[in-house]
Amino acid sequence: MAGNEILGFVGGALTSLSLVPQAWRLFRLKSAREISLPFSSLLLAGIACWLVYGISMGLMPVIVWNAVSLVLSFTMLIAKLKYGR
Amino acid sequence: MAGNEILGFVGGALTSLSLVPQAWRLFRLKSAREISLPFSSLLLAGIACWLVYGISMGLMPVIVWNAVSLVLSFTMLIAKLKYGR
Numbered sequence: 502m503a504g505n506e507i508l509g510f511v512g513g514a515l516t517s518l519s520l521v522p523q524a525w526r527l528f529r530l531k532s533a534r535e536i537s538l539p540f541s542s543l544l545l546a547g548i549a550c551w552l553v554y555g556i557s558m559g560l561m562p563v564i565v566w567n568a569v570s571l572v573l574s575f576t577m578l579i580a581k582l583k584y585g586r
Numbered sequence: 587m588a589g590n591e592i593l594g595f596v597g598g599a600l601t602s603l604s605l606v607p608q609a610w611r612l613f614r615l616k617s618a619r620e621i622s623l624p625f626s627s628l629l630l631a632g633i634a635c636w637l638v639y640g641i642s643m644g645l646m647p648v649i650v651w652n653a654v655s656l657v658l659s660f661t662m663l664i665a666k667l668k669y670g671r
Binding site: 504505508509511512513514515516517518519520522523525526527530532533534535536537539540541542543544546547548549550551553554557558562 | 589590593594596597598599600601602603604605607608610611612615617618619620621622624625626627628629631632633634635636638639642643647
């Protein structure tokens with residue numbers, strides 16, 4: 502794997518996996534008042550676009566990590582809808 | 587601009603600009619207890635990696651939007667450090 506591809510994988514790992522402690526925290530606190538609904542919904546839509554972009558360009562780090570992020574950001578959106586009031 | 591490049595720009599616009607209402611909300615509520623510190627710090631580190639990846643691969647949408655996201659996620663980290671206790 503080339504150096505810049507490693508960087509893409511590391512960047513993707515960090516940005517995607519950062520959503521794990523965030524989603525976890527919302528479910529643990531059973532509260533998501535501070536989370537912005539436009540944030541969680543625009544994020545999900547944007548990640549879906551990135552995923553299609555990655556597939557069309559054949560960029561592996563973009564594909565893999567946006568697929569992971571899609572699941573995680575969907576989980577965060579559920580937390581917002583469940584605990585956000 | 588090619589179709590997939592437009593998709594990259596739209597995806598980047600959505601994921602980056604989603605941080606605007608989120609950071610705004612934290613400063614407005616003056617509270618960031620629900621925001622995870624690992625989330626805001628890993629996100630910032632990951633975006634920095636993506637920016638270098640984009641520069642090294644010459645991917646304009648990746649460069650432009652990660653530069654914007656870097657500023658916005660730094661703002662969110664400041665909100666967490668200021669209001670997060």
